[in-house]
Amino acid sequence: xxxxxxxxxxxxxxxxxxxxxxxxxxxxxxxxxxxxxxxxxxxxxxxxxxxxxxxxxxxxxxxxxxxxxxxxxxxxxxxxxxxxxxxxxxxxxxxxxxxxxxxxxxxxxxxxxxxxxxxxxxxxxxxxxxxxxxxxxxxxxxxxxxxxxxxxxxxxxxxxxxxxxxxxxxxxxxxxxxxxxxxxxxxxxxxxxxxxxxxxxxxxxxxxxxxxxxxxxxxxxxxxxxxxxxxxxxxxxxxxxxxxxxxxxxxxxxxxxxxxxxxxxxxxxxxxxxxxxxxxx
Amino acid sequence: xxxxxxxxxxxxxxxxxxxxxxxxxxxxxxxxxxxxxxxxxxxxxxxxxxxxxxxxxxxxxxxxxxxxxxxxxxxxxxxxxxxxxxxxxxxxxxxxxxxxxxxxxxxxxxxxxxxxxxxxxxxxxxxxxxxxxxxxxxxxxxxxxxxxxxxxxxxxxxxxxxxxxxxxxxxxxxxxxxxxxxxxxxxxxxxxxxxxxxxxxxxxxxxxxxxxxxxxxxxxxxxxxxxxxxxxxxxxxxxxxxxxxxxxxxxxxxxxxxxxxxxxxxxxxxxxxxxxxxxxxxxxxxxxxxxxxxxxxxxxxxxxxxxxxx
Numbered sequence: 001x002x003x004x005x006x007x008x009x010x011x012x013x014x015x016x017x018x019x020x021x022x023x024x025x026x027x028x029x030x031x032x033x034x035x036x037x038x039x040x041x042x043x044x045x046x047x048x049x050x051x052x053x054x055x056x057x058x059x060x061x062x063x064x065x066x067x068x069x070x071x072x073x074x075x076x077x078x079x080x081x082x083x084x085x086x087x088x089x090x091x092x093x094x095x096x097x098x099x100x101x102x103x104x105x106x107x108x109x110x111x112x113x114x115x116x117x118x119x120x121x122x123x124x125x126x127x128x129x130x131x132x133x134x135x136x137x138x139x140x141x142x143x144x145x146x147x148x149x150x151x152x153x154x155x156x157x158x159x160x161x162x163x164x165x166x167x168x169x170x171x172x173x174x175x176x177x178x179x180x181x182x183x184x185x186x187x188x189x190x191x192x193x194x195x196x197x198x199x200x201x202x203x204x205x206x207x208x209x210x211x212x213x214x215x216x217x218x219x220x221x222x223x224x225x226x227x228x229x230x231x232x233x234x235x236x237x238x239x240x241x242x243x244x245x246x247x248x249x250x251x252x253x254x255x256x257x258x259x260x261x262x263x264x265x266x267x268x269x270x271x272x273x274x275x276x277x278x279x280x281x
Numbered sequence: 282x283x284x285x286x287x288x289x290x291x292x293x294x295x296x297x298x299x300x301x302x303x304x305x306x307x308x309x310x311x312x313x314x315x316x317x318x319x320x321x322x323x324x325x326x327x328x329x330x331x332x333x334x335x336x337x338x339x340x341x342x343x344x345x346x347x348x349x350x351x352x353x354x355x356x357x358x359x360x361x362x363x364x365x366x367x368x369x370x371x372x373x374x375x376x377x378x379x380x381x382x383x384x385x386x387x388x389x390x391x392x393x394x395x396x397x398x399x400x401x402x403x404x405x406x407x408x409x410x411x412x413x414x415x416x417x418x419x420x421x422x423x424x425x426x427x428x429x430x431x432x433x434x435x436x437x438x439x440x441x442x443x444x445x446x447x448x449x450x451x452x453x454x455x456x457x458x459x460x461x462x463x464x465x466x467x468x469x470x471x472x473x474x475x476x477x478x479x480x481x482x483x484x485x486x487x488x489x490x491x492x493x494x495x496x497x498x499x500x501x502x503x504x505x506x507x508x509x510x511x512x513x514x515x516x517x518x519x520x521x522x523x524x525x526x527x528x529x530x531x532x533x534x535x536x537x538x539x540x541x542x543x544x545x546x547x548x549x550x551x552x553x554x555x556x557x558x559x560x561x562x563x564x565x566x567x568x569x570x571x572x573x574x575x576x577x578x579x580x581x582x583x584x585x586x587x588x589x590x591x
Contacts, residue, residue: 008359009392017389021375024386028377097373103336104367104435105390106359281297281328281337 008106018107018115019122022084026123034127037080041072041131042138048202050142060204061243062233065142069135070232071201073156074163074224076131077124081164082192084120085171086184089275094181099279109279113272117168124164129157150235152249156228163224166264170220172271176278195221200229206246220263223256285312287442287473288333291346295328295339295497302328303339304497310490312441315464315474317488319481319575321583325497326477327370327446333475334362334444349442363391366435370446372427374434376419380411383419384434391438398437405433409463425456432460436467443467445476449483461486481575491575495583505575513578514538514549518556520568521545533558540581549573 009017026033045068053064060067092098102112132153174187198212199205199221205213216222230249237243288310295303303325310316318326331337333349335358347354349361374383381402388398406412409429414422422430428448435443445464449457464474464487478484484491485505493501501508509515514537520526523546526534536555537548550556556570 008363009390013392014359014390017386020389021386024382025375025377096376097369097371098375100336100369100371101373101387101431101434102390104334104362104365104369105387106362107390108335108358280335281331 011111014107014111015115015118017105018102018112019119021102022115022119023122034130037076037083037127038130038134040079041076042134045069045072045135045138058240058242060247062236062240062247065139066233066236067229067247068202069139070229071225072135073128073131073160074221074228075196075201076127077160077163078167078192078195078221080123080127081120081167082171082188084123085116085168086175086178086187087181089116089172089175090178090181090184093175093278103279109276110272112279113172113275114268116172117165117268117271120168120171121161121165124167125157125161128160128163132156150232152231152234155231159224159228159231162260162264163221166220166224166260166267169264169267169271172275173267176271176274195219200225204244204246220260223259226256227253227260286310287312287314287350288316288475289346289348290329290333292342292344293329293332293339293347294342294345295325295332295337302497303332306494306497306499308492308499308502310473310475312473313468313471314489315468315476315487317484317491318475318477318494319479319484319491319579320477320494321479323496324494324583326494328497329494330444330446330475330477334358334365334367363438364440365442365444366432366438366440368428368431368435368443368445368448370450372424372431374419374427374430379416379418380406380422380430381415383430384437387434387437393438401437401439402433405436408436409433410459425452428452428456429460432463440472442473442475445474447477447479449478449480457483481579485575493579493582500582501578509573509575509578513573513581514551515573516551516553516556516570517547517549517573517577518559518568518570519545519547520559520563522567525563525567529559529562533562542580547577549577 045065049065049068053068056064058064099112103109171187174184178184196202198208198216199219200216201221205216205222208216229247230253233243233247234249237248286309288308290309291307293303293306294301306325306329308316318329320326328337332339332347333354335354339345339347339355350364352360354361375386378386384402384405385398388401393401406415409432411426411429411433414426419427419430432445432448443464448464449460452460461483464476468474474487476483476487488505490503491505491508492499501512503511518537521544523541523544526546533555534548536552537550537559540547540549548556548559560568560570
């Protein structure tokens, strides 16, 4: 029998419709779902960055709230993407049986899981954008400084996307091992929370003891934070000449880029391969 | 293989870890026909269905042939799923969305234009008699409405094959009749129907061919009416308390086939006189006489005791 090319929808429609489904369902409860990942970085910035930071004055050559703020875009993206691909995926898989319905349509398990990872990336994009706007406004209102001093910050949501894809893929891989939803607590408390503190968000990785410094280089968040901080602070170099050169755009960032690319490809491959076995009997 | 054959399965096997779910199963379904799998829970019905649309992967064996519209599910699952509608056993609607939104989201998977999707959704909601529920949230729907909505969803892309996994389990008689009517009317428009059920009546009402499957193995296959004629006596008397049979004359009982089921005793016979002969010796109200049905056949074939998997 002849198999013409048009016997089913093209790849981008298949992946796109998975993405669209998640977007529609998620946006039904946007306020209740979206408020915590939006507010948490703000609370942290105000509580730690301003409360403690103003006492500290300039550290690392810049006001502390600027240093911290530049890291919080990626943690917002990390947490939303990770929630989506752990609890979100697990509930769709085991409780709501949503995937059973979707897999009856012309969508393969690969398409579905890639759509899942891209959706996590999109949430990373959206929340890093929201937090960018909110933090910029907060810093402006509080007369700390203006992050908008460089056009380069328009790239932040794109890093939010890449960071979301990274944690989406990794979280899917974690989910592929999890049989009991409560076990995600180990992942959040044991892995993501330490990463929040030891990836250069709150203080520079260089302040860590040598052993932990090596460990920080293994953490995926370290690399995206470095990128984003460089893009945030690049425009402020003239104003803060004592700013550490490590926060600027420099060739070493290519190593971070290489790490991110390899991590995304490897984790996506492993996650899709492993989780597919739970989707297809 | 004739041109009209929609499903052709030869020597299918499926093993889960240590469980042999399907063993050497072969069958074929012609276009516009209704084919029913009948079997106890855990018999392998759902697994067989899932293999056809690549939700389950068959055991790799050289002798296995599996084709749906000429496509092999293992390599061409998307082409198959594009022309199949699937109604799974569990309800899996998006509870956050309303009726129409559930269908809209699904129309995307088939790359339907918004205009066409709207037309299709309106006509399917009418067809499944859900027209006035368009905007209802899923949690406000009854079990029967959810089931009808899932069937509507399966029909979105005008499938040429409809796969129904226990479509009416747990539904009240009115809804069941309605769903049966809809399936019949789809069949008239040449849609092929594959269904699993353990309601004998459902199989009897709808199916052109039934395949009785037990522990993954085909036990019997044929037209339900023919199978009844061939494999089971035409009448039965059910005695509600089996201790009452003690005083009955042995020569009379020998003319019938005896089956014990819990507290009941059943005597099957081709001759209604034999059945009446037994009834005459029993007090009124302690028995009833009826024609045999698929359930009797099914229980005769698969046994009255429960398996471990049920």
